[in-house]
Amino acid sequence: MRILSLIPARGGSKRLPGKNIKLLGGKPLIAWSIDVAKEIPEICDILVSTDSQEIAESAKNYGGYVPWLRPENLSTDTSSSADMAIHALQWYEDTHGKVDGLLLLQPTSPFRKINTIQFGIDLFKKTKNAVVGVSKTHTHPSWSFKIENDILVPFLDGSGTRKRSQDLEDAYNVNGSFYLTSPSNLISSLSFFEPKVTPLVIDNEFESVDIDTLLDFQFAEFLLSKNMIH
Template sequence: MTNIAVIPARGGSKRIPRKNIKMFHGKPLISYSIEAAIKSNCFDRVIVSTDDEEIAEVALSFGAEVPFLRNKELSNDFAGTTPVIQDAIFQLDDNDIEYICCIYATAPMISEQDICAGLNTIELKENCNYAFSITTYDFPIQRSLSLNQENIVAMHSPDLFNTRSQDLEECWHDAGQFYWGTREAWQQGLPIFSSNSIGIKLPRHRVQDIDTLEDWDMAEMLYQIRSKS
């Protein structure tokens, strides 16, 4: 049985044009995910799923495989992760695949150790469909506010206004780095956020979603701090 990494990387990013291959601290952003996957030694194949020939060339230059170009219908703004992984499984047509790890191309602080932790978890935990990266919110979400068109605020949980922060339940969110899943879970489209999934905890200083230019700047600062330490 084999394990594969699939790195989705479409070419049509709108908010940060050419985001997946934009230079980040001297290297294309996608290279960090490819290198971490290879260094982890968890995979028989590291594959980039893309519709873009330039991205494919960059991926190949950093040691990934690009055995097919993704259909344009799976490369628009509405294409979800699960259909992209399902497409990769179909394209590869390999009955020996046991686990597939979806690794996002926009995770420059991903580490091979965390990838390995995910594999160890999904292998050892009975009835585990997925193991994926999570981290804590940096502020109690119970104190979150809504804002109307007049900038008037309202608490989502007003009954917790007088509750001390240390007494509120700690909450976690998807860290957006990697998602180990069994072949069957991906093919059946089973939900990732479920009781059959295990979270791999990451510290907040190694997590940064990159959707906007502000996110990009923050990620570069965090990466620089991490590199110095």
């Protein structure tokens, strides 16, 4: 099986400027995803899609494949990840031949494990479905609210607020660490979530760390300083 690993790394981060090449544990954030992808036998290439020359050079230094800079129209705040992924996928297949799967590894999830990625790929082989990384949510949707006319209103039907949290059915959120689908599903649905999605349940909370803000980054640094990441 040939799987193309795609690492999206836009240069215009607003909440944490320069995050993709910000040093974490002595190496750029993007290098964590490149390094783990190198260990997966099914991955044929680690393609980095970026609009930043600085990110491109950093990714190349760690073994990423950066043959071009992402077009400007796919690098805006409103550009979709599906459009970006399809652009990279079609270029790669036109240049290097067909692949069986596209694995999106966001650089903001530095602590994902080799065995977790391998298990996700095995699920993909077995089910033929898209596979997406999820973790149990800390705030159950039954305990989420919206505000209407200055009044707090349950986001769902409200019945969950009459139950203890431990009595509620488990709920999961997408943690951003793993997205794998077939080229045909991605192109036909323009999504990593259709037509069927198999969950890659990640119980290790450290693997689910998703760095979008300075506080997230400082938490990741804390975990490393305490030798909690192995």
